[in-house]
Amino acid sequence: MFKIAVLISGGGTNLQSIIDNIDKGYLKNCSIEMVISDRIGAYGLERAKKKGIKTFTLDRKIYKSQLSTKILELVEDKVDLIVLAGYLSILNGEILDKFKNKVINIHPSLIPSFCGKDMYGIKVHERALEYGVKVSGCTVHFVDEGTDTGAIIIQKTVPVKSQDTAKMLQDRILLKEHIALSEAIKLISENKIMVRERKVYISED
Numbered sequence: 001m002f003k004i005a006v007l008i009s010g011g012g013t014n015l016q017s018i019i020d021n022i023d024k025g026y027l028k029n030c031s032i033e034m035v036i037s038d039r040i041g042a043y044g045l046e047r048a049k050k051k052g053i054k055t056f057t058l059d060r061k062i063y064k065s066q067l068s069t070k071i072l073e074l075v076e077d078k079v080d081l082i083v084l085a086g087y088l089s090i091l092n093g094e095i096l097d098k099f100k101n102k103v104i105n106i107h108p109s110l111i112p113s114f115c116g117k118d119m120y121g122i123k124v125h126e127r128a129l130e131y132g133v134k135v136s137g138c139t140v141h142f143v144d145e146g147t148d149t150g151a152i153i154i155q156k157t158v159p160v161k162s163q164d165t166a167k168m169l170q171d172r173i174l175l176k177e178h179i180a181l182s183e184a185i186k187l188i189s190e191n192k193i194m195v196r197e198r199k200v201y202i203s204e205d
C-alpha cells in the first residue's frame with residue numbers, strides 16, 4: 001500500500017480530490033494515513049473525519065519553529081509521500097532530508113511565475129491579471145529548502161480571459177489543480193518518476 005500524509009491549512013478541496021480519486025480507483029493501492037493541519041478548525045479536517053482518516057491539528061501559533069519537527073515525528077516511518085495541499089506554513093529542517101523527493105506541493109501558477117514568499121491564495125491570481133498573462137495554471141513540484149523552488153513534476157494550463165476576475169481565474173485553475181495533484185501522486189505511487197537535479201523524468205511505460 002502506498003501511504004500518504006496530506007498537510008492542509010484550509011478548505012481542503014485538493015485533499016478532497018485525492019480522497020475522491022482513491023474512492024473511484026484512479027489512485028490504486030494508495031491510502032491517506034493521516035491529515036495534518038497547521039490551523040485549528042480547517043474545513044479539510046472535516047473532510048478527513050468524514051472518511052475516518054486520522055487527523056492532527058498542530059497550531060502553527062503554538063508550535064512555531066518546532067512545527068516541522070513535530071510533523072516529522074508523526075510521519076516518520078509511517079508514510080511514503082507527504083502532500084502539501086493548500087498548506088501555508090514552511091516545511092523545513094530534518095524532514096526535508098528524511099523525505100527528500102518525497103514531499104510534493106501544489107501551487108496555483110505556472111512556476112517560476114507568481115510564486116515564492118507570500119505568494120499564495122488569491123494574491124497569485126491578482127498578480128497574474130495585473131501582469132496581463134494570457135495563460136496561467138498550476139504546478140505540482142517537489143519541495144526543497146526554498147519556497148516553490150523544487151523540481152517540477154506536472155503543470156497544467158488555463159486560458160486567462162479579458163473579463164476574468166481573480167476569483168474566476170482561481171476557480172478555473174483549482175479544477176486543474178485537482179487533476180494535476182492526483183496525476184502526480186499516481187505517477188509517484190507507480191514509481192514512474194525519476195529526478196535528476198532540477199529535471200523530472202516520467203517513464204512512459
Ligand code: GRF
Nearest residue numbers: 010011012013014086107108
Ligand atoms: C489552492 O489554490 C492551492 O493551490 C493552494 O491552496 C489553495 C487552497 O487549496 N496551495 P484547498 O482548497 O485548501 O485544497
